[in-house]
Amino acid sequence: MSHALVVHGLVKRFGNHVAVDDISFEVPRGVVYGILGPNGAGKSTTLRMINDIFAPDAGEIIVLDGLLPGHAAAQHIGYLPEERGLYPKMKVADMIAFIGELRGLSRGEARRRTGMWLDRLGLTQWAANKIQDLSKGMQQKVQFATALIHEPELVILDEPWSGLDPINAEVLRDEVEDIRKSGRTVLFSTHQMEQAEKLVDRICIIARGRKLLEGSLADIQRREAADGLIALGFRDAASRAAADAVLADRAVVAERRVPRARAHADGTDCEVKLADGATAQQLLAALVAAGVGLQRFEVVVPTLHQIFVDRVGTSAAVAERRPEAS
């Protein structure tokens, strides 16, 4: 399979602190790939190494099936850095075209595409304004345009949603969808799971510099769902009483919980975790056999947020302070 990016055994140390510790992952072409992790997990450091800002201490990075990070690769990569920053005294159109030119476009082509992007992001009327006269949100859009002006094969977005209002977040999601449709690849990092979940095909969860989980979101969710969390809704109190015996069977049900949401006052809702080896079919058959009146029987697919919290743990989410150098 052709890959937009292959990262193998990546290590980066800052003094005694290991920021990235033996991380490997592969990004197939044409997917939206999310690197997820709490603050200080090593996401930005990893993306910076892919952009040849830092040199890794160990491991290798291969961009677009054969390029090493650096000058040749830079023409095919678009980058939205975590540290947003533009030349404050430059005019909006000049700034975008400038980066386009440095990413390998001819001057005329850079100008032409700048016009197109200004139009697309609704910035045309601001083209001749200095960057410093723009609002933060509009500066973000300009920054986004600098990452896309040269239509790169691989678009790398570091924390793209930070500082975006809901409307601009929507614009960003649409653009990412468009890139996917055109067969190009997006790699982004975030700790905002709700945004990520709407977009990603594949994810890699990292924490404290180490990889915890990698794969397609659908696979991961299926796998986590197979761990067996089932939401039940009973028709009435009698049905609930009738279900008690079935739910007490440790061969089928490992644990019975009060559901997090939609808990009815009369206790007609509940959530159970299946015992190892038990299946949802078994439970359903047992409930039906016991004559339990069911309103709802749902295999709960965990949200990305739940998976993330389960894997990373709430304690790790409070990251240690990052060293100054990162």
Add this chain to the structure above:
Amino acid sequence: MPRGLRDALVIARREFVERVRSRWFVAITLLGPLGMIALVLVPALLIGRGVEGSRIDIVDRSGVLAQPLSDELTREGWKPTIVPRDTAKADEMARIRDQKINGFITIPDSWLDSGPAGQIVYLGDNASNEGVDRTLRVAVQRVVQRERGLRAHIDPGTLETVLQKANFAPPQHTNGKTEEASGLASFVIAYFLAFILYMVITLYGVNVMRSVVQEKTTRVMELMVATVKPRSLMTGKILGVGGAGLVQIVAWLAMGAVTLGYREQLLGWFGVSGGGSALPPLELGAFVVVIAYFVLGYFFYATMYAAVGAMVSSEQDTQQVQMPITMLLVIGALCLQMVSNAPRGSATVIMTMIPFWSPMLMPMRYVLGGASPLDVVISLAILTASIVLIARAAAKIYRIGVLMYGKRPTAQELLRWLRY
């Protein structure tokens, strides 16, 4: 064209345009020459004003010299007053304090005595003026010599012939090849060039440094180093800022040449005479030497400034780290006098070979005729080799330093970066 060079040129264009478009640039370019005109005019005006119309009292305890001295000084446009021979010094001091007079000259009774007792003394608020010294010295000399001659019974007609001024032209500078240049003019040109180079290095070198620091504080640096090689970034910046500097220098030199060319007319408008000596035209060889040192000197220092900018993360921090560079420049400026006094001296020869100072000192040494073309070639070769070395080191510091925020690197860390 290699990518690195193309990137550097694209960046240079951005830096150039951003500077040339700014109001600051236009203002300095236009106001700079006004400052230069002021540099030529103000001293001349001051000297002229200071001497003419000086009001002095003559206290002649001998009673012999007062009248002839008063006549001499009146002829020079002064306003002398002969006061009673027994006027006390304290009274005259009070008159100076009250600004009634500029000063007073005291002629002792024993003025014929060549020892301390016979000294003729002038005290005045304008005594530091070179013109006052010159005028008084000449006047007193003539008056005293005439009186001595009369006492020796020399025929008054013969005496006037003897006392007539010698016809001595202003000293001329030459390196043995040309002779039209006057010493003062060569000196002025050489000083002027060294001064401009010093200004350019401090103005634009510091500008390079500040612009590196600003890229860090505005955080645009991360985008830039992800896009181009840090070396292209540094080279482009130095070229772009230097290009803007070059535009400014050319504008200044053009206006400066016009100013110097019409110096006498300009001075005339302000009622000052005595610009006098015409400036020699700068010969082609000298022009080439000046430009070569301009460009290389700028590169040498700008590269150091860029590296320094990459080491710090805020504008306040630059104050301290740029100190060593400023010191080097100041040492060069202090040595200008040495070079102009002895263009062929051994200290001059050494200083004009050391790359830190050769850009500022060698043009002066050459214009003053103290250096052969071979000297210039050797000095330029040393300077060029040093630039290559410094640029390499600076690029390494730059590569690592540009993304360092927070604390400044220690000397040890810096060494590690250089080996990186």
